[in-house]
Amino acid sequence: MKTTADPPPANEEYGNDAAVEANWAAEAFAFAERHMLLLSSLPSPADVKLTPNDAALHAAFRNAFPDTDVAVVHEDAMKSTAGKAAWRAFLEGPAKAAVPDYAFGTLLRLRAAGGYTPDNTTLVSRGVFYAVEAARNAEGVHDGVDWAAVA
Numbered sequence: 152m153k154t155t156a157d158p159p160p161a162n163e164e165y166g167n168d169a170a171v172e173a174n175w176a177a178e179a180f181a182f183a184e185r186h187m188l189l190l191s192s193l194p195s196p197a198d199v200k201l202t203p204n205d206a207a208l209h210a211a212f213r214n215a216f217p218d219t220d221v222a223v224v225h226e227d228a229m230k231s232t233a234g235k236a237a238w239r240a241f242l243e244g245p246a247k248a249a250v251p252d253y254a255f256g257t258l259l260r261l262r263a264a265g266g267y268t269p270d271n272t273t274l275v276s277r278g279v280f281y282a283v284e285a286a287r288n289a290e291g292v293h294d295g296v297d298w299a300a301v302a
Contacts, residue, residue, distance in 0.1 A: 175256060179274075183258045183267040186284070187298075196293030204249035205285040211245030212282040221286045224261045226273045238279060246278030253278035263292045266301045 190196055202208065212219075215237065228234050246253040257280040258272045265271040275283075287293055 179256060179258050180267075183272075187267060187301075190293060190296075191298035191301075196288050196296075197291060199288050199293075201281050201284055201288070202250060205281075205289070208245060208249045208282055209285045209289045211249075212241070212286055215241045215245070219286075221283050221290065222263050222292045224259065224273070224283060226261060229273075229275075229279075241282070242276055242278045246276075246282060250278045250281050253281075259283060263287050264296050264301065 189199055193199055229238065242253055253276060255277045256274055257277045258267060259275045259280050260267060261271050261273055
C-alpha cells in the first residue's frame, strides 16, 4: 500500500497514455479552430485581442526578438539550441507574467497567410503562440489575407 510518504513514481513508470495524448490533441485542434474563427470574423485582424496583455507581450517579444520574421516562422531557428535558450528565457519572464497557461502545448501556423494544416503547423508553448500572433496582429501581417480561401 502506498502512503503519502512514498516518493512519486519515476518518469519511466508513467509511459505514454493514449487517452491523455488524444485529449491534448483535441484541445489543441479546438484552440486552433477558435483562433482561425476569430481571425476570420473581424474586419481587421489588428482588432483581434488574444489576451488582455497583447501590447505588453508584443513589446517584450520585440525586445527579445527584434529581427524575428513573424510572417514566416522558421522552425529550425526557433528550435535550435540558441533559439530554445532564448525562447525559454522569454517564457520564464514576460510570457509567464502575461499568459496564465504559458507552458501549455499549442499549434502555431508557420506561415501567417496559411491555415492550420499539417505542413504549416508546429508545436509550441502557448506563450510563444501568443507572442507571435500578437506581433502578427499588431504589425499588420494578417492584413489582406483572404481568410475564406485559407480556411
